Amino acid sequence: MPNQRARPTLRRRRLGEQLAAKRVAAGISLETASKLMGWDKPTMSKVENARRHISTKEVDDLLGHYGVTDPAFIGAMAALARDAGKKGWWAGFGGVGDSYQDLLSVETDAEGVRFFSPHLIPGLLQRGAYARHVINASAITRSDEDKDALSRLRLARQSLLERSPNPLRLWAVIGEAALHQRFPDPDAMRDQLAYLLDVSHRKGITVQVMPLDSGGHPGLAGMFSIVNFPSPWPTLVHLENLRGGTFVEGTTDVTVFEEAFDQIVATAQSPDASRETIEKIMKEKHS
Missing domain, CATH: 1.10.260.40 (lambda repressor-like DNA-binding domains)
Incomplete structure (x- = not known):
């Protein structure tokens, strides 16, 4: 070859x-x-x-x-x-394809990321067991070795939320359905919800829940993330799929997603009400 x-x-x-x-x-x-x-x-x-x-x-x-x-x-x-020529911090991990490397580079350079994720906890907020279950289910073309590396890499990404002096700001609107997910390991979801509740109190991190009875909103079209950078770099939108991900660029196209996110935020529960929802699900399903 x-x-x-x-x-x-x-x-x-x-x-x-x-x-x-x-x-x-x-x-x-x-x-x-x-x-x-x-x-x-x-x-x-x-x-x-x-x-x-x-x-x-x-x-x-x-x-x-x-x-x-x-x-x-x-x-x-x-x-x-x-x-430009420096290797990224992820160079020591295996199984990192080109599109994933681009995402990691974008996150590393970013000031903030806004997520709408209807069915999953966003990768930057996933814990170990939950992340491994998600990767095992979705990385269907990867070897067990690659899946192990991707699981470790997913957790390593979260250091961006604590970097000094400018931690990555995160705003995640998560569909309530994602909070009801069940895995063979019952501890995985309980630990994930507890972590989500914990980080929701951190400065620079906002977590909202989109309730099951929310009705219509632009997020029905699917998950996306909006990535903001320091000036003069323009905002990007990232769309994920089973083969990796793609970026949406250009002011007109990006503005559509920003306006959609604003409507999603307005439809979702407030941060305080979202924490109450997470706590309620933990007590009902994982106590």
Whole structure:
């Protein structure tokens, strides 16, 4: 089987896309940009297609040629150039596909994530036994070894919620049906609900329950998450499926999901009422 070229990191791809966008906005051709930098055209093309490393100085020079003066944007591009080739913290785990690596990279760079999850506790809030049951049921093409690695990785992701100095902010609206899930191990769901109740009191974490009798709301179309970044990076939407996940980008498409989430939040129980619901389910089903 022929060797496959390693996929460029998400950071390098985002850097290349942004540099290409600024070049086009400045009305400068690929050939002209190459000459301004003293490169040949293929080199410039490789930079924009994330196939060549570019230094922070080269980024600064390019943006200068494109007339970009915003210090926040220039700083963000320089940070991407500096970190583009670094291995992610997840490199030591097995079974991590390209789409999952992209998600982990996005979460690592994010300021906050808003989830709507009708049937599952979101991955960033899952505990060990619950996570393993979910992965065993959904990762149907993976080996037992991969499933073990993915279970450990799912828990490791949660360190983002405690990172210093800027922990990841999390807002999760979870369908009540997810709280009634049963597994062969009766302790798994009880421990998961207890953890969910605990984290709901943490600063920067909001948990709401969408009751079974909520009626119609935009979340009936399925689960999604909205990921926010520091300026100047735009907000992304992540959609999950059995084969991994995809990202929705672009202001118009992202706005649809943000408006949908606002309606979902308004329909769901308040955080205090949600904690009461979780406690009630724990007492009725797991006492």
